[in-house]
Structure formats: C-alpha cells, structure tokens
Amino acid sequence: MLTLDKIYQASYVLKDVIRPTELMAAPNIDSENNIFLKAENLQITGSFKIRGSYFKISQLSDEEKAKGIIACSAGNHAQGVALAAQKNNIPCLICMPDSAPISKIEATKSYGADIHLAQGSYDDAYDDALRLQKEKGYTFIHPFNDEDVIAGQGTIGFEILDQLENIDAVVVPIGGGGLISGVAFAVKTLKPECKVYGVQAAGAASMSEARKCDKIVSLDEVNTFADGIAVKRAGDLTYELTKKYVDEIITVTDDEIAAAILMLMEKQKMVAEGAGAVSVAAAMFNKLPIKDKNVVCIVSGGNIDVNILARVITRGLLMSGRKTSLTIALVDKPGQLLGVSRIISECGGNVVAVDYDNGDPDMDINSCFLKITMETKNHEHIEAIIKELEKNDFKIVKERT
Structure with a gap:
C-alpha cells in the first residue's frame, strides 16, 4: 500500500x-x-524521474543489487536509473526504443549505463526488457507501475x-x-x-x-x-x-x-x-x-x-498566429507584388518568403498564385491583414494558420 x-x-x-x-x-x-x-x-x-528511480534503487536488497538492474524508457527514466545505478555502483542495462532522441541515448550512456535499442515504441522496449530480465536474471526497475x-x-x-x-x-x-x-x-x-x-x-x-x-x-x-x-x-x-x-x-x-x-x-x-x-x-x-x-x-x-x-x-x-502563409490569386501584371507587400507592411506584418506560381492548371491563363509567408502578432492580426487585402480586391485562395 x-x-x-x-x-x-x-x-x-x-x-x-x-x-x-x-x-x-x-x-x-x-x-x-x-x-x-x-x-x-x-x-x-x-x-522528475530521478526521484522515483533513485528511491526505488535505494530500497533494493543487496541480492537484488548484485544481479544488476534493467529498465526500459524513452529517455528520462533511463537517465534517472543510470545515474542512481552509477551512484550505487550497480551494473545497469537500459532498453530504449530506437526512435528515442539521440540526445537522451547519449545522456544515458554518459551515466555509465549499457544501452539496448528496441525496434518500435516504448512498449516494445518494455517487452525486450522483460525478456532480457528473464534470460539474465536482472532486477527490473519499472518506470511507473511500482x-x-x-x-x-x-x-x-x-x-x-x-x-x-x-x-x-x-x-x-x-x-x-x-x-x-x-x-x-x-x-x-x-x-x-x-x-x-x-x-x-x-x-x-x-x-x-x-x-x-x-x-x-x-x-x-x-x-x-x-x-x-x-x-x-x-x-x-x-x-x-x-x-x-x-x-x-x-x-x-x-x-x-x-x-x-x-x-x-x-x-x-x-x-x-x-x-x-x-x-x-x-x-x-x-x-x-x-x-x-x-x-x-x-x-x-x-x-x-x-x-x-x-x-x-x-x-x-x-499555432499562436505568429507566422502564417497566404496564397493570393492575382492577375499576372507588373506591380502586383508591390501592392500586396505594401498593404502587409502598413498593417505591421513582416514578409519573410515569397513564392510565385503561374503554372497551376486551375488558374486563368493570365493569372498567377502568390504565396506569402509572413510574421504576425497573433490570429487577430492575421485577420486584419486579410481584410485589408480583400478590401483592396486581392483574392485569398488559401490560408495556413
């Protein structure tokens, strides 16, 4: 209990x-x-994982410590167990999914643990850890169900x-x-x-x-x-x-x-x-x-x-409305980009990328699509820019927010 x-x-x-x-x-x-x-x-x-892993390892018997310990983790429990094992001079093997971030794998190695990479997710690493525990007799340190x-x-x-x-x-x-x-x-x-x-x-x-x-x-x-x-x-x-x-x-x-x-x-x-x-x-x-x-x-x-x-x-x-892309349908003639960028600038937006496309089969022969990527303040700011563009007869065909 x-x-x-x-x-x-x-x-x-x-x-x-x-x-x-x-x-x-x-x-x-x-x-x-x-x-x-x-x-x-x-x-x-x-x-936080060091709290649970260290306390668990502190409660092991001498016999359990002598067997060496094994654990499974996506990375944080691995580091906690590895550090606790190092401080207590206990051999340690950690099973990690092969999709775990390299930084977490290397950090775990830095605490002296041996690493076994399992193909798949955390649950696949868990299955490998249970198999190796039975084969080698390790003491298992569960990441949460303990x-x-x-x-x-x-x-x-x-x-x-x-x-x-x-x-x-x-x-x-x-x-x-x-x-x-x-x-x-x-x-x-x-x-x-x-x-x-x-x-x-x-x-x-x-x-x-x-x-x-x-x-x-x-x-x-x-x-x-x-x-x-x-x-x-x-x-x-x-x-x-x-x-x-x-x-x-x-x-x-x-x-x-x-x-x-x-x-x-x-x-x-x-x-x-x-x-x-x-x-x-x-x-x-x-x-x-x-x-x-x-x-x-x-x-x-x-x-x-x-x-x-x-x-x-x-x-x-x-997600926060700090960056967005607008695709605008334009008549392909000089000065259109200038008109769009002027409105965005006057509204306080900052254009960071422009992509021009005049080959889309869905557009008129004399038209083009202009994709503008810009930095904005928030979603309300984006809506204000769109309204101003539409007020000046620019047609927004796609927005990414």
Missing part, C-alpha cells in the same frame, strides 16, 4: 540527491487561471504544498501514470479540496481511454512528438490510483504542445520537452474546468531533442 510515510521516507532518502525545484509564478502565460510552474525540467538529469517509484514521484506533491499555501489545482503530465499517481495521492491526502488534473497527448491517451472505458486498454499505436509520455498502456497500479485520486484527464494536441513549448521559451526563459509542456498547454488553451484559480502546472522535463526544436518552434509560431 502506498502511504504518506513511504513518501516521507522517499523525501528523506532524496534530500541529498535531488534539487527541491522552484515553484514560480507565471503571469505571462495567457490563461483563465493564475499559473505557477513547478520546474522539474531543472531537476538533476533534466526531469509503489516505490510512485512514492519517489510523490515527493513533488509535498514540495508543492509547502511552496504554495493557496493552491486550488495541480496539473500533471501523464504517460504511464507514475508521476500523477504519486502527486495526486500526496496532494489529495493532505489537501482533499485541491483538484488534480492529468494531461495526455491526444495521440497517446492511454490513461484517458482507460478512464472512459472503466478498464485498462492498450492503444494500437501512439503518435506524438512528446516521446516521454508516448505509452500505449497504463499500469494497473497507476490506473487504480489515478481513478481514485485524479479529478479529470484532459488531452492536448501536438500543435498545442508546440505552442506551449514556444511560450515557455519566450515568456519564461524555460526549455521544456513535449511531455513536460502538456500541463502548460492545457492551461494556455483553457482546457481546465476551472477559472480564476491558483493552478500549479508541473513542467516534468526539459530533455527536448534539439534536432526537432526548430520544427517545434515553427509549429508553435503557426
């Missing part, structure tokens, strides 16, 4: 290992609530309650459910009136589907760039705890996650990975069933792959 005593024990074990991460007000986040950020992206190894791991993650709940007295809700990312299980248990036990909301990527909503079906389900596939929460099947232990202690589970799209990452970078000077930003995305896009409340969003990790960061930023710009 998970108890407060076990979480207090975890807090004691972890006090010289982890950082008690800052809880910071985020008034720059455009939301219907007063947002505070619990910055676990600034934790050792770049995510009482000690959950207790370690629950220490975040203690910290939040200590850091903010007038708290109305906590918003927590969900993959397999270990983080929200520990946080929700701690928060609801000590402050039952506080709401706890979980957030999943819409393309990997295994816990949300389990809640809807009133039983654990396995998704056929997961499709999200938030690799840290791309889990096809929730744990049985985490499902039961979530069902008991979590008020509601919300989903957000990848575009909404990208917008949240961009906003955190620009407004909070904070780098978050996709899994870490889902809680903020839910608050930004007003998906929480509350208003004008003090809400803590756990930013669970910051280990974003720099190779996709540019794409994430671009999607975030599009």
